[in-house]
Amino acid sequence: MQFVTNLRGGISYLWIAVVFALLLSGLSTALSQGSSPAPSPRFSTAEARMHYNKATVLGEKAEWGGAVLELNRALQNEPNHPELLIELGIALGELEEWDQAIRILKKAVELAPDSVRAHYNLGVTLDRFNPGKKPGTSEYQKALKLNPEDVGSLINLAANLGDQNSDEARKLLERALAIDPKNPRAHFNLALLLKNSGDGSGAVEELHKAIGLDPEPLEPRRHLVSLLVSEQRWDETVVQCQEILKRKSTDWSARYTLGQSLIRRSKVAEGRKELEKSQEIRQSQEKKEEVEKIVHQGVDALTQGKVEEGIKQFTSALKMDQSSSQAHMYLGVALAAAGRPDQGIEELKKAIELDPSSPRAHHNLGTVLMQTGRMDLARQELEKALRLDPYFPETHNNLGLILSRDNQAPQGIEHFRLASDLNPHYLEALFNLGLALRSIHQIDAAIQAFRRAAEAAPDNPEVHYALSMTLKDKGDLKGAKEAMDRATTLQQQSGAKPHSRR
Template identity: 25%
Template sequence: MKVMIETRKTRICRQWGLCFALLTILSLASETRPQGNARVNDFLPPPRANLLPLHWPDLTKLEPEVREQLANLQAGLAATTKNPNTKGAVLGQAYGTMGENYQAYSLNAAARECYLNATRLAPQDFRWVYLLGKLDQQEDMTEDAIRRYRSSGALQPEYLAVPVNLGNIYLQLNRLEEAKENFKRALVIDKNCAAALYGLGQVALSQKNYDEAIDDLEAALALAPGANRIHYALAMAYRNLGDVKNATVHLAQQGTVGVRVNDPLLDSLQELIKGERIHLIRGKLALESRRYTEAIDEFRRAIMANRESLPAHINLGAALLQTGDPKGAAANFEQALRIDPENTNAHYNLAILLANDNKHETAIPHLHYILSLDPKDASARSFLAGELLKAGQLDEALVEFSRIAETDPNNEEALLNQVKLLQQKHGYRQALDRLKKAHEQYPQKGQTALMLAYLLAASPQYDLRDGAIGSG
């Protein structure tokens, strides 16, 4: 089975079997601004005509230690802006430093306002232009990101992450020649840049230059052997060359760990982080690299910093499963539900544990709850249908498999389970009608064709049999 993964915006992946969460850290801070009429202290007025007001972010949901850290910095910035003798370079540094701290805690709206002011005060300072570009890239403002990366590259041509970031954006936009140009520029700066080689390999793969793609991807893998995402691209290149053996070998080794370019400016933001969040980030990296013991330690440290940390409990549970501790995993998922009874990730993961322990009737309510919140959750409905079947609740299972087959006619497994359950209820004609309709839509589906042939040849309801068709 697939397991729930926590992200900022949505649940994106589930994997049947043991639970493995490759999480993106949940945002630990709200970027909402105070509601109602604006008060004077809701924002910092611009000290100069060409600057923007800085809207203070909501710090109330942050840990006390972090709240104090940011409040002190805000007070310092406010004092700096009120001093009429403050020089532009000093003011720019103050805004930039505040922006770095906001960005470290994902308070991106406030960080952006700070960086914009910093760039107006110190337009030749690489740091603020580059970090604005990072915010643009993270928020899919691709044209703005391209413009700012180009500007920051002109200010500091040897900063390796700039051409790699540009290459990745152009690759995403399918502007392959521009992507190729930037990855090559990165290799001029550092010939052993695995991220640039991986990018060139992806460009070559997109351009169907499979031999070239293999050369670049193999070189990237040699430099970053833990980056198992490269294996998938290699498998595709070998498959397109007809090399099934090598394609199979690499496909079996594929994973989610990508290749990251060295980015000291962005990485330095982690040094600003206090409390729970730094341990969540470290735990994420360890979990992605399958260093489960280290991940467990970091998630436990996050819980020590904040016992109500929802992502820490959910992902500690995921890591504990990987080390063979389902009881510990269940305890953390249950604690996550005590913190947030509506958390569907925790419900789903608990359902997986219960199903693995053959406690199907106990798993079912968790899945019903998920579907009460999101009736369109296809994987939860599929999971529920299977659990109902295993629990012997056949009428309910038939209802769910029928819903799945109706919503997704391409789901052969749901169709076949629907047909089998209909036969058990002596609904032979209805089962045959479902199979005929499905076979007309998807004649290439082998199991559907076999089941249809069987029923036409040997249906318990004799008037439905068609021996000639069934044997043909």
């Protein structure tokens, strides 16, 4: 959804976005998530190093949005720094911003074709984005040509080749273990190969090694449980199921197996109790998954402009589960898009009642309140959203709009700048940043913002028009004419009515 408002002293084109943010489950893979340690990069500027160091600290705390912000700021100083691009690609991958992550990592590979880390992390990101097709295989092979002892690439290449060439996969894993005998992922992947080849005892041994080296992942324990059950080793099965449930109490499959194993050990009452819990959890999860599926279908309809179809899907989801905050949130967005903002606001409030910690719900409520002109309430909701997620660019953009409208241009500029630093290709934020800077007569900075917007959207006539007006303010009549000619050409090509010159 896109709205337009006026900014005092500037060109009257401000963009505002409502965000559709369906939270999907993360992928479970047997990929190695680490390759060779990151080398200490060299920098040409102190500013780039400072932002890189901040990003490193944030990444260690899994604050990936903050890491993206700092890495983008570092790249403003050194835009072709391969290690910065690699780290940015990793951070974007953790946020599941797959298209951006892949684009950034491909650029890193182009700039540093001899970088093992660039090839490895591109391979991991491609596999996480599309695990079924295993598109990262060629990148691991390239990494291994550069460094035949890169353990992460050996493990991931083996995982990708396992179904097609188990002998080659085993050789790769044995090479990895010869280099790093205490690598739990290598032991786990070797266990999977042995299990698939029918060597159950060998698989059990490797799974015990993997679990001993890293007891937290659930997948090794789940595979171990299936092997122990096949061998009727009930005491050991009980222990492993209990370990799984310590880490994930809602794992209905582990609880079911625990119940069956307890019964086999003549603990019938205790076993039946676990089986009943398992059934309750399974039914609840199946219902939740069905609701998520319907909500996802509604989001797809909404993003395709099929608003009424989206409303139908979200309403259907709520008939199944009135406690779904996601369904209420998206129904609220859809109702607002259908021209029923008051009803949308009520649904968004219900979403927040069910999940007060959702930054997306607060963001979307604030945005719909903006649509209805309730700016004070909108500001409150957007500020709540940023307290919950300070790294959401669309919220910064929308709050910047409110502040600019309230004659607080410097504060609005800070939010527009944050939004565009978080996402350097965020056209609306760049455009609004340029307008706000122009409104307080920071002409050089405004020109820089509009040039960045023109790079992000070279075929957008509004951007070139704004750039032309700002170059004219500076007295650069030649540059202003070139930008105006470009804007006019683009408008004629699109059939839009040209702007009058000012």
